[in-house]
Amino acid sequence: MTSAALLAEFRARRPAALARAISIVENRRPGFEAILAALYPSTGRARRIGVTGPPGAGKSTLTAQLTSAWRAAGHTVGIVAVDPTSPYTGGALLGDRIRMEAVALDDGVYIRSLATRGAGGGMSAAAADAADVLDAFGFDRVIIETVGVGQSELDVAQATDSCLLVLVPESGDAIQALKAGLMEVADLFVVNKADRPGADQIRRDIEFTLRLRAAPAAAVPRAPAPWTPPVLATAAVTGTGIADVLGALDAHYAYLFETGSLAERRRARLQARVVDIVDRRMRERMWEDAAATTWLAGQLDALAARETTPFAVADALLARPGGLGRRTP
Amino acid sequence: MPRPIRVLVAKPGLDGHDRGAKVVAAALRDAGMEVIYTGLHQTPEMIATAAVQEDVDVVGLSILSGAHMTLFPRVRELLHVAGRDDILLTGGGIIPQSDMEALQRTGVGRLFGPGTSTGDLVRYIREWFAERQPQDA
Numbered sequence: 001m002t003s004a005a006l007l008a009e010f011r012a013r014r015p016a017a018l019a020r021a022i023s024i025v026e027n028r029r030p031g032f033e034a035i036l037a038a039l040y041p042s043t044g045r046a047r048r049i050g051v052t053g054p055p056g057a058g059k060s061t062l063t064a065q066l067t068s069a070w071r072a073a074g075h076t077v078g079i080v081a082v083d084p085t086s087p088y089t090g091g092a093l094l095g096d097r098i099r100m101e102a103v104a105l106d107d108g109v110y111i112r113s114l115a116t117r118g119a120g121g122g123m124s125a126a127a128a129d130a131a132d133v134l135d136a137f138g139f140d141r142v143i144i145e146t147v148g149v150g151q152s153e154l155d156v157a158q159a160t161d162s163c164l165l166v167l168v169p170e171s172g173d174a175i176q177a178l179k180a181g182l183m184e185v186a187d188l189f190v191v192n193k194a195d196r197p198g199a200d201q202i203r204r205d206i207e208f209t210l211r212l213r214a215a216p217a218a219a220v221p222r223a224p225a226p227w228t229p230p231v232l233a234t235a236a237v238t239g240t241g242i243a244d245v246l247g248a249l250d251a252h253y254a255y256l257f258e259t260g261s262l263a264e265r266r267r268a269r270l271q272a273r274v275v276d277i278v279d280r281r282m283r284e285r286m287w288e289d290a291a292a293t294t295w296l297a298g299q300l301d302a303l304a305a306r307e308t309t310p311f312a313v314a315d316a317l318l319a320r321p322g323g324l325g326r327r328t329p
Numbered sequence: 330m331p332r333p334i335r336v337l338v339a340k341p342g343l344d345g346h347d348r349g350a351k352v353v354a355a356a357l358r359d360a361g362m363e364v365i366y367t368g369l370h371q372t373p374e375m376i377a378t379a380a381v382q383e384d385v386d387v388v389g390l391s392i393l394s395g396a397h398m399t400l401f402p403r404v405r406e407l408l409h410v411a412g413r414d415d416i417l418l419t420g421g422g423i424i425p426q427s428d429m430e431a432l433q434r435t436g437v438g439r440l441f442g443p444g445t446s447t448g449d450l451v452r453y454i455r456e457w458f459a460e461r462q463p464q465d466a
Contacts, residue, residue, distance in 0.1 A: 016384075016411055016412050019382055019384035022384065091357065091359055091363065093364050097366075097367045098367060101368070104367075104375050105378060110382055111383075115363050
């Protein structure tokens with residue numbers, strides 16, 4: 001199918017065309033940039049929500065519950081569910097749909113599972129592009145669900161308007177990680193499986209850690225007042241607490257909108273996307289030239305013998321004819 | 330770099346025995362494929378919808394209930410309606426040889442009985458994928 005035919009099918013809202021568009025973008029097939037460019041003017045309408053957290057925290061179940069509630073309110077929902085690729089085999093077992101059965105047959109819901117395919121964190125490099133495609137298709141809400149393993153929380157926060165971090169009473173260790181700086185990425189904390197022992201304790205721990213962070217800001221009042229992430233309790237399997245999460249997401253969106261942070265956040269996202277594209281292009285331009293790789297291989301003896309340094313070799317590579325040029329001081 | 334083959338592994342119908350489906354899902358993953366596993370008690374409509382949304386190359390059904398003569402044709406038909414005749418529909422379970430042959434005449438791929446090595450299944454899918462007309466994604 002040509003790109004033009006695909007785009008026509010896409011605009012006719014054929015689910016198969018939506019699915020194929022995401023595949024082309026995910027696989028970086030020829031023409032993927034033209035497709036993203038053609039869809040770009042139609043993006044920017046969806047509210048994008050990130051759902052992240054450790055494995056088994058109930059992210060998919062929570063995502064399904066939020067989706068059901070939004071559907072009941074008349075909103076359509078596109079979901080990108082990201083699971084890890086095995087670094088050994090390149091394969092992946094994508095099981096998030098199992099928990100989303102309740103919304104699987106709803107015409108107003110589209111679920112797409114993506115594997116990380118070597119992306120460093122828990123987020124597929126293509127997830128942000130897939131979110132753009134879903135946004136352009138016209139979904140009112142786009143959820144990116146991803147396993148949180150450190151860096152990926154930052155990625156998902158950057159790709160969304162509101163980022164929800166899901167923890168469970170057993171996530172005590174995760175709080176330590178939060179203290180190490182990941183706390184900032186979450187706009188909302190959800191302690192799921194809150195019917196289990198320890199839920200109150202972990203909520204208090206999170207709230208305490210948040211207050212430590214918020215204290216200096218409170219001492220010097222600023223406008224707009226900073227957003228204080230709420231810490232909510234849910235039991236996603238039964239639906240307990242879902243209404244609170246929806247309310248908090250709406251409150252966060254209203255906060256973003258009223259303070260101008262939404263526009264700011266989205267502009268930052270666009271900037272990051274361009275930087276990302278430039279990074280990728282430079283990388284491709286550098287290494288698609290087989291001579292660069294060959295030349296580098298020829299430097300390994302000198303490097304191993306400590307006759308030169310990795311920095312000198314890198315600068316020489318960049319300064320090669322056809323290289324990217326040396327940064328002028 | 331070649332993209333991974335995407336396979337939907339589904340367990341339609343009312344029987345609750347999903348060990349076979351899980352073993353197959355894990356074997357295909359270990360063979361470098363991206364496997365979307367949807368769990369038990371899937372209706373043909375759920376399977377076809379998931380196959381379209383996930384843009385898979387292959388749908389594998391595990392059927393132990395005896396309903397294969399109904400379920401395979403129904404999924405094939407729903408994929409046709411969705412414009413996805415190109416998807417390989419394969420699977421396995423307790424299926425008599427004569428039924429396997431009858432289903433294959435209606436556009437279902439090879440079916441695998443009990444005791445099949447997962448290696449045979451992996452080989453079958455890989456060979457099918459390699460021979461198939463190149464797709465634009």
